[in-house]
Amino acid sequence: MSQLDLEQLREKVDAVNLQILSLINERATVIQEIGKIKEKQGVNRYDPLRERHMLNLLKDHNSGPLDQKTVDHIFKEIFKSALDMQEEDQRKALLVSRKKKSEDTIITINGERIGEGTPSFIFGPCAVESQEQVTKVAEAIGGKGLRLIRGGAYKPRTSPYDFQGLGLEGLKMLKAAAEQYNLAVVSEIVTPSHLEDALPYLDVVQVGARNMQNFELLKAVGQINKPVLLKRGMAATIDEFINAAEYIIASGNDQIILCERGIRTYEKATRNTLDISAVPILKQETHLPVFVDVTHSTGRRDLLLPAAKAAIAIGADGVMAEVHPDPAVALSDAAQQMNLQQFDEYYDSLMKFMKQYELKM
Ligand code: PEP
Ligand code: MN
Numbered sequence: 001m002s003q004l005d006l007e008q009l010r011e012k013v014d015a016v017n018l019q020i021l022s023l024i025n026e027r028a029t030v031i032q033e034i035g036k037i038k039e040k041q042g043v044n045r046y047d048p049l050r051e052r053h054m055l056n057l058l059k060d061h062n063s064g065p066l067d068q069k070t071v072d073h074i075f076k077e078i079f080k081s082a083l084d085m086q087e088e089d090q091r092k093a094l095l096v097s098r099k100k101k102s103e104d105t106i107i108t109i110n111g112e113r114i115g116e117g118t119p120s121f122i123f124g125p126c127a128v129e130s131q132e133q134v135t136k137v138a139e140a141i142g143g144k145g146l147r148l149i150r151g152g153a154y155k156p157r158t159s160p161y162d163f164q165g166l167g168l169e170g171l172k173m174l175k176a177a178a179e180q181y182n183l184a185v186v187s188e189i190v191t192p193s194h195l196e197d198a199l200p201y202l203d204v205v206q207v208g209a210r211n212m213q214n215f216e217l218l219k220a221v222g223q224i225n226k227p228v229l230l231k232r233g234m235a236a237t238i239d240e241f242i243n244a245a246e247y248i249i250a251s252g253n254d255q256i257i258l259c260e261r262g263i264r265t266y267e268k269a270t271r272n273t274l275d276i277s278a279v280p281i282l283k284q285e286t287h288l289p290v291f292v293d294v295t296h297s298t299g300r301r302d303l304l305l306p307a308a309k310a311a312i313a314i315g316a317d318g319v320m321a322e323v324h325p326d327p328a329v330a331l332s333d334a335a336q337q338m339n340l341q342q343f344d345e346y347y348d349s350l351m352k353f354m355k356q357y358e359l360k361m
Contacts, residue, residue, distance in 0.1 A: 024081075027082065028081070028085060031082040031085070032085070032086070032089070035089070045083060046083055051079055054075070055072055055075065055076075058071055058072075058075055059071075094242065094243075095246060095249040095250060095254070096242060096245045096246050096256070096286045096287065096288055097242075097285060097286060097287070098284065098285060098286060098287050101287045102287070103287060104116070104287055104289070105254065105255075105256075105288050106289075107227050107257060107289060109147065109184045109204060110147045110148065110182070110183065110184035111147060112147040112148060112184070114227075114257060114289045114317055114318060115289030115317045117360050118360045118361055119316065119317060119318050119319060119360075120147075120291075120317060121146055121148065121319055121320075121321075121347075122149075122150050122186050122229075122291070122318065122319075122320040122321075123137070123141050123146065123148075123149065123150065123321055123323045123343065124137055124138075124141065124149040124150035124151045124186070124322065124323060125137055125150075125151050125152075125322060125323060125324045125330070126151075126152060126155075126295075126322045126324065126332045126333035126337060127151065127152045127155050127163065127165055127166075127331055127332045127333075128151040128152065128153050128165070128166055128170035128171070128173055128187075129166070129170075129330070129331055130173070131173045131176065131177070133324070134149075134151055134173050134174050134177040135176075135177040135180065136325040136340065137149065137151075137177070137323050137324065138178055138180060138181040138183055139180075139181060140323065140340050140343055140344070141181065141183060142180075142181025142182060142183060143181075144347055146183070147182070147183060147184055148183060148184050148185075148203075148204070149174065149177070149181075149183040149184070150185075150186040150187065150206070150320065150322075151170070151174045151186075151187055152165055152170075152187060152188050152332075153165050153166055153168070153169075153170030153171040153174065153187055153198075154167060154187075154188055154191075154194060154198075155188075155332060156188070156190050156210045156211070157332070162332070163331040167194075168201075171187060171198055171201040172201055174187060175201040175202075178203075184204065185201060185202055185203045185204070186202075186203065186204040186206055187201075187204075187206060188205075188206040188207070188208045189202075189205050189207070189217070189221070190208070190210075190211060191217065192217055192219075192220035195220055195221070195224070199224065199226065202226060203226060204226065204227045204228070204257070205221050205226055205228050206228075206229045206230075206231065207221060207228060207229070207230045208231050209231045209233050209234050209236075209261055209296070210233070212230065212231060212232060212236055212241065212244045213233060213236070213240065213244060215247055218230075218244055218247035219251045220251075221248055221253065222247060222249065222250065222251020223251050223252055223253065224253060225253070225255075226255070227255035227256070227257060228248055228253060228255065228257070229257045229259055229291070230245055230248065230258055231259045231261045231293065232260050232261055232263065232275075234261075234262070234263055234264045234272060236263070238281055238285070241258065241278075241282070242285060242286060245258060245286065245288060257288065257289045258282050258286070258288050258289070258290045258291065259290070259291040259292070259293050259320060260274070260275060260276075260278045260279060260290065260291070260297070260316075261292075261293035261296045261297050262275065262293070262296060262297030262298070262299075263275050270297070270298045270299055270300060270303065271296065271297070271298060271299020271300070271336070272296065273297075274292070274297035274298060274307055274310075276292075276314055277314075279292060279311065279314050279315055279316050280314055280315055283315055289318065290316055290317055291316060291317060291318040291319065291320055292307070292308070292311035292316045292318075292319055292320070293319075293320040293321070294307040294308050294311065294319060294320070294321050295321050295322040295333065295336050295337070296333075298336070299335065299336050300335075300336060301337075301338060301342070304321055304336070304338065304346060305346055308321065308346075309350070312350070312353075312359060313359070319350075321338065321346070322336065322337040322338070323338050323340065324339065325339065325340055327339055
């Protein structure tokens with residue numbers, strides 16, 4: 001074979017490659033059209049029967065020299081690439097995504113505008129334990145001119161024998177304390193069946209890490225007209241977290257605050273591993289405000305301040321931390337709650353840090 005023949009054959013291969021490229025892109029465009037129709041019809045994009053039919057058709061027409069296994073393999077990859085492309089389109093179309101809505105969602109609670117560029121704070125005890133306890137914390141929070149208080153009344157505990165929270169009575173105590181100091185109440189609900197009774201005492205409904213994929217709860221809080229603070233599951237990917245928020249918005253409620261609270265890794269030095277990079281990723285991918293819970297992520301009192309600084313510096317819309325008048329005797333999370341004096345110092349240090357680096361306050 002002469003050099004000329006080889007050159008000609010190579011040119012032919014190049015031309016065939018370009019034809020294949022043009023054809024697989026034409027195919028992808030048709031598949032996109034089909035995807036749109038299927039979306040309207042609400043049917044699943046992947047159809048195994050249809051795929052089997054296409055492979056059989058190719059088999060009937062394959063006259064070689066490629067063997068059928070190779071043809072199947074090549075076409076399965078082509079089929080898969082079209083499905084992957086549609087999944088990407090679908091992801092872009094999520095209601096919580098920046099692609100769908102480019103402006104930041106701002107949630108106004110009790111005069112506090114969350115997500116507008118200045119950090120907000122949610123402080124309060126892990127659990128509501130008594131009227132006196134929550135009133136003391138509310139006084140400390142109100143004294144700083146802050147607008148939100150947290151406190152768990154329905155506590156999702158690892159052991160069924162641990163303190164489970166005071167339930168509705170606890171919420172009533174928290175609400176009473178909050179009203180005295182003009183604070184809005186943030187508290188967790190663990191089942192849709194508690195929602196109706198609890199709602200009058202709540203300003204923000206928290207969905208905890210253990211319930212991030214409790215889809216019935218997500219749908220239920222999607223139907224209320226109060227903001228929802230959705231915490232990341234301890235073993236949830238960012239994608240799963242975003243999809244959990246999508247459940248809420250898809251049910252009609254777009255007032256969602258995302259809260260990074262650490263994920264479980266092999267690291268034992270902290271209670272969970274604070275995934276700080278999740279904050280800018282969530283800010284880029286979604287239009288929702290993003291909080292960082294420094295208490296449950298670190299599980300260490302000595303890390304509450306550096307973790308909060310990191311959260312604010314990286315662009316979080318707010319910080320959550322636990323405060324208790326006497327953490328040593330707290331019925332839950334005794335090791336990491338701040339007492340009132342530590343809380344004062346903590347808040348002062350954080351304000352100084354923000355001033356020092358000219359961060360918006
Ligand atoms: C809480 O905030 O009270 C709590 C239980 O946190 P998490 O769901 O993140 O564990
Ligand atoms: Mn706690």
